Amino acid sequence: MLDHHIEFKFDGVSEVSVPWGVGVLKVVASGQDVNVTHAQLSRVVGQAGFIKKSSRSITVVVVSDDPAFLAVFAEWSFKGHLQVWSTRFLVLTRLPLKCLLHLRSTLAKTNSMLIIINHEPSPKCSVFVELPYSSGDSQPQTVAWWTPSRGLAPTFLLPLFPDKFYRLAMGPRLLVAHVPNSVFKTKVVHDPDAPGGRRVVILSPVATLLETVSEAMNFTYDYVTPADRAWGVEQPDGSWTGMTGMSVREEVDISLGLFTITAARAKVVDFTFPVDIMNNRMIVGRGKPEVNPWSFLQPLDVSPVRTWWVWERVLLGVWMLTTVVLTRSYTGNLVSLLAVRYIPMPIQSLRDVVDNPITFLVQKGSSQADTIQTAESGVFRDINNLQKEGRFQTFDASEVTKNLDVKVRRGDHTLIHVDDVTKMMMAQDFSVTGKCDFYLAREEFLTAMGAMAGPKDSPLINAVSRRIITVREAGIYDHWTNSYTPNMTTCLNPPTTMAVRSSISLSNIWGTLVVYVAGLAISFHVFCFELIYSHLREYGNIRKIHRYIKDAKVLPQSYGNMGLGPKHDGLQYDFATGMLHRRTYRKTVIAEREMFILLWLIGLSFRKIAKRMRTSATTVRRTSSGDEVPRSHQIVLGPHTPW
Template identity: 40%
Template sequence: MTAAAASLLLVLTVCLTVAQLPRPQGAGETLSVAGAAVAAVAATVWRPRCSVILLTDGTTSSTTVFTVTLLHYNTALHTGRVSRCVQVAAEGKSPNMTEALLSRLVAQARRVRQVSWCVTVVVVSDDSAFLAASAEWIFKGRLLVWTNRLLALTRRPLSHLRHLHTSFSMMNAMLLLLDDTSGYPRCSVYVHLPYSSQVLQVASWAPHLGLSLTTNIPLFPEKFDRFLQRPLLKVTAEEFPPHVEVRETANTSGPRFRFSGAMTRVLELLALSLNFTYTIIRPPDGSFGTKLSNGTATGMVGMVGRKEIDLGLGPFGITAVRAEIVDYTAPIVNDYLRILGGRGKPEVDPWGFLLPLAPAVWAVMLASLVLLLTTVLLLSFCFSVRVPMLSMYFRVLLQENTWVSSDRWWERMVLGGWMIVMLVLTLSYSGNLMSLLAVRYIPQPFQFLRDLLEDPSTTMIWEYNTAYVNHFRTSESGIFQEVQKAEAAGRISFVLATEYPTMQDQLVREGPYVFVGEDLTIKVLMGQDFSNTGQCDFYTSREAFMPFLYCMIGPKNSPLVPAVSKRITWITEAGLYDYWMESLNRNSTVCVRPPTKITVRTSLSLSNIWGMFVVFAGGNSLGLVVLCLELLTARL
């Protein structure tokens, strides 16, 4: 037998002094009487390279432990599997040491689980308090993942074990009840259904009959793959367009709020697939929630973390702080932040008379003029004539009349070529200028987060208690630390998702406010405003920053989360979520990239063309200065 082919059977025995429960006359140890039943149930789920952890309360003798271990060993050997047995004993003398001892042994058992393909934990005790403590520490210590199993053996009647229902229903656990009051041992196998108080008997065992199923439900059923009974789950959700939209209804007898959006369709599909009904509960503070400095959590995250809620709809951005409180499902969508600002009023650029020609054309024109004057001077020097009149080239550039001597044929040719170039250029300039005077420019100043931080007159609006807010509040460097300082300076205000329409209409539209929010949410807000007004009054920044993955959430270690994650993966891989988002949000892309220039037909005002008068005044001022210099030079 090689070490690789060997499986591991680990026996952890907790030897504690516990109150001895009354037993029937002549009754033996629980594990001794029902050891064959335990072996029969364990054999149905035994796999190669698996481990079995036996946990007792100290009332089971070492002889019985060895006998049952040998029985299980023979069962594994009969099925072609080989086990090796390791026994770890821990002794205590006081019931108060049970918690500490269990925590220590669970930690040891977890290390065994990490090197095993699967684990079956067997707890044997007639003490209901010990059974409850064992289940609590097995769950708290994360000894069991869903692929591992828990089997509890006891003589206590089912009516005395109701306090075990909560923990056993959330684990892959079964309860084996021994009844030997009549002198003939019989065992009943029960499974606790999650999110209900129902306990089902799925099998029975007797020495001469062996193990037999009493229903069509298998041992250790996949309770969370599809619920056997249709439970009612509590789901928390809040306004988060376009994922969740909340509308108040006028129906006094029915639900007060109506929920819609792509996430509600996900919830409906999950309810159909997992076989559950649901009721949606909104958080008291209307926020998604985060962890406070005192250790408590707010909003929907706090409700799920305290297990007041079975599932958080969200979707919620993944953060390390929230991951300490809740478990995330598979990602549903990824999103990032943009800046939403109000578009300014259409304006004419006062320097628009420079725009008909590109900067390169202006530069080439001036360079050509310099080259032309240089050429004329060189030709004059070569022909040994008087210095030519250079002013006529400037007069042609400014469309003024000029003349040239009839005996200077080369100068006529140079001037004629320059006049043709200037004719084409000036006609092109005047035509473009007429078109540009009808153009209105719409200012969109905040295209980057840096632009926003450098404008102290503008106030940023963020949603209250989101993953983004938690991120910049905990940043220790970079641009988001500057956002944190902006909050300290009073440049950030917070709103709830239900206040988006009011915020958009009363604050962002006219300024000096801008909204920093999710890209998908901003598209919906702009689309809704376009549907109401018929025009695009807002713009979004070119820069996208702070990307996040969004998921649903569940309580810590909840087996419901993996079941939901599997179905969310199906939904996203099939493209259903993107399809629902596009079908539910009309006009969401109409105003995504609105034009920054528009053409109008109206008269021009002085405020539109004051740039030309600046040039006029500057030219006259410069001419006056030159005149003064000429007079001064002549006088000297």
């Protein structure tokens, strides 16, 4: 019922008010052109659709004795999407059943009842229900009668507006679209009702779900495969391919498989309740074991959690106190790691596919392929551009296992599929070979809900959805998925290392040699730099002394007596006092160095330590007071220099 006032206005029909949830829409057919009647009927159906959108549920009562009008109304109600299960239809007419054969298909697939009024020999109304998938020679089911004396008298065979699709009384044989997938095995069972007396059974969780639903709803089915063996994508002319196209054209009743629910598909087909939430992942072949020349650094990779500087210093202090133990431990770990081979797993994301010389495989006619091929930006566009390099390929659903066994195992191809299917592929390969030759990339993408599909506004899909909800809530489908394939989780986390028994060769330790040679080269360059720097600095000091002596007009003989030649040794000019000092150096003792380290560990910086101890923290430094040059060798620079 409507909870607000609605008004309609359109040409040919007067204004109609709906104050109490009742709308009356009238089309005058007598004396008018057929095209005018069609135009008015289309507008009436459009207004009825507006009422349907504004209400929780509606009941459409059609009153007519014109077979042509009833046929046209059935056509336009289908185009206007009025024929949904939530809408109740009540057709009231005085025509006999033999004149309403063209309405039987519409009445069978809608939530409707047919009321036939008969005045002979006495006024009487018969209420009929057309069961779905009835044969042509069958009669509608009578659910009630009405007479002026007795009123409405039900037959109790079926209720008024029965749920005809909850359990199909006629036990029909339906057509189910299916694309064979080499991942799922099949078997042939005896079925006398099937063509040839045999029926194909698919061993997959989704097929098992459909089998359970068919038993509960009392129907059987046969598989039909589309010519292109695709799931279905939209073509430039608006048509659809694959199983989706068969559902659009109503060639099948159900399309089997976990269809990715997309906006484009939802416009042309109906989906059941989501069976699963799917993630797409890449399956890649594992490489051969390789030697890691930098394994000598792994014993030092403890990956500590960084907190405060104090804790790092405490950790360093403990490490210094246990140097011997760590050295022994490093030696043992190094020997063991040199005997380990590492299995590379470079492909972990879609970006890795673009950056590495590897070919991308995707099933043709799938939503994944359509998303990648129509992408205008991002990594999907980069993946699609790989077609120019021949690194983007599509394959048929029946070639999944072949591509996995030949191309992906080789290591130069990667295959994208639904997460559950990739796990089944790895489990089946492990059951045959006993080895984990593949791994799953860490990145998950194109997450979407998966469901079965059917024709638009099909009541069968709504009935199947209710059964699927029951199976999902009970957790039965998850149990089928996890237990259907043995060894399902064996190869999900394959080891990345492999221990071998072999002698240590140059390939195991060349990383250590590289570090050693690089250290020697750096040390040699630093040593040469120190030599050059010390000579340049000494030469600069001598030039300054020579310049000051020249300005003070020092006698050459006095200058020579001072020993200030190009190769003087141990003299330093003090510009503050104008005096020369002889430089003397000494080494720090072990106790001083240990004191510096202890003060640094408790949190003091080197600058604070040097300030408090009045000495530098370097290993070799100048004494606090150098020995002065004898008085006879002193030079005081200034305007009056004494000699």
